[in-house]
Amino acid sequence: MTAPARIRGWCPSLFRPMESGDGWLARIRPERGRLPSALLRKVADAALRHGNGILEITNRGNLQVRGLRPESIAPFTTTMEEAGAAVGEGSRILISPLLGADPSLAPDLLALADEIDRALPESLSAKFGVLLDGGGALPLSGIVLDLVIRWTGADWAVNGKAVARDAIATHIRERATGLARVSERAGHPPKLGRHAGFLLLAPAFGQMRAEALLTLADLAETHGDGALRPTPWKSIALAGVAWDQAPTVLQAAEKRGFITDRNDGRLSLITCAGAPACARGEIATHDAASALAASRRAGDGLLHLSGCVKGCAHPGAAPVTLVGRAGQIDLVRHGKAADTPAFRGLSLAEIPATMQSLPA
Ligand code: SF4
Known part of the structure; x- marks a missing residue:
């Protein structure tokens, strides 16, 4: 395992935890936006065993495990690697959370993500992030990273300039670091609760206990498509929940301390x-x-x-x-x-x- 980073401001990952006030923290990057329930159970167990049992969703849609101890970092990382939590590590892309569950997303999104990952130069800094917004029911409006690739409804734009679908990978390979960062008006986070095709809820005060994460993993398996989808608004989407089942799922999540009401103080x-x-x-x-x-x-x-x-x-x-x-x-x-x-x-x-x- 790579030695933990001791530099403040380092971009932590699964393999490079960062020291914080309550111990070390590690981030698990979902594979193309999805965290399957089977993996979440292992993460929750490891967070209790090796950390302080507290988890967060970051503004890049990662799952953060807090309170690791110096001696528990290595067993935590090994357990997570064996569980398949490292699969998403190689990608810098923050992708539309409903990928695979929203038919109104841009076509071909998964293939485009793979092409972009391959096209990005290896020399980029660890913090360099790519937004791949395929529109749809949960567009990533107002979220800005170093490279912003958005579906306009008819075509693609890279950092605000129209680029043909087949030219995106080459465009990025040649200019990834030279593109001016776009500035956009901050968007409002999407509202929590029931939406057509998915539910959105948030951990109270930005944090959840591992036991609460387990409840969500169970709900995703019994009522949804078997995965949780963290969003860059620090909320979690559950896709595939039938409209009439939504109140049951939201109520169960609420009991576990999640916020499901868009007006919650x-x-x-x-x-x-x-x-x-x-x-x-x-x-x-x-x-x-x-x-x-x-x-x-x-x-x-x-x-x-x-x-x-x-x-x-x-x-x-x-x-x-x-x-x-x-x-x-x-x-x-x-x-x-x-x-x-x-x-x-x-x-x-x-x-x-x-x-x-x-x-x-
Ligand atoms: S978790 Fe809170 S109390 Fe603990 S070190 Fe950080 S800021 Fe301080």
Whole structure:
């Protein structure tokens, strides 16, 4: 196995876990957007055995396993490799999550993905990402990576310029690193709940326990097409669920703590493992997040609740970041968890009123 990366900002993978505040984290890249239930059961088991049992969906549609220990990294990686979790590792492509389940997607998408993978130069940086958006019922609108290949409904565009289907691989082989990155208006995440042909749900506060992932894997097998499909909006699509079965599936997922309602206030909050799951946690983040979510709406600005100044769940700035410190909470305005707080030593009960007093 390759030695774990110790550099912050490294793009972690299955073979190169990255150190974070609550241990090491590894990412499993779905093979062409799909994580089959049989694999998910093995991932959930390994996350409990070798990590802290917490998993996340990343904004590149990968499944992230948290809390690995230095001595558990090697057995985790071996177990995952034997389970077939490394199959998607070689690809840089973020593909339409409903590939294989949505007849309205661009034709020939899978073959095009294979061609693109073969055409990309090996010299590209580990972080270089390719978006392959085949449109359909769950288009990847507003998601931008280094290379953006979109189906326009009639033809293809590469970083905003029309390119004939048969010329895409050559175009990329010759110009992959020289293409100007496109800028697009950020899109709204697709709404959670029942859609024609698929369901969309999200882990509460961006995290799920391995036991909850197992429930979803079972639901995908009994009611869907036997796989989960992570999306770049950190949600999960279940395809192949019959329209009349959808309420049963959504209800079962809800019981396991997943968000299935597009108006759920928890969608405006992100938090880390916190205490007691993380030894560095200075507050119980999930309890605090549940209490705060009751007074929030889905459309409110992002609230980042961090168990300590490391800010593992959201390394960037947020309109409001709450940071645990010795059982109390500091509040950072428009900054990261490690930035200077505007308020210090608040109790959980004081947070709603303090937030209301902030200027818009
Ligand atoms: S408490 Fe949260 S932010 Fe701090 S190290 Fe643990 S997971 Fe990271």
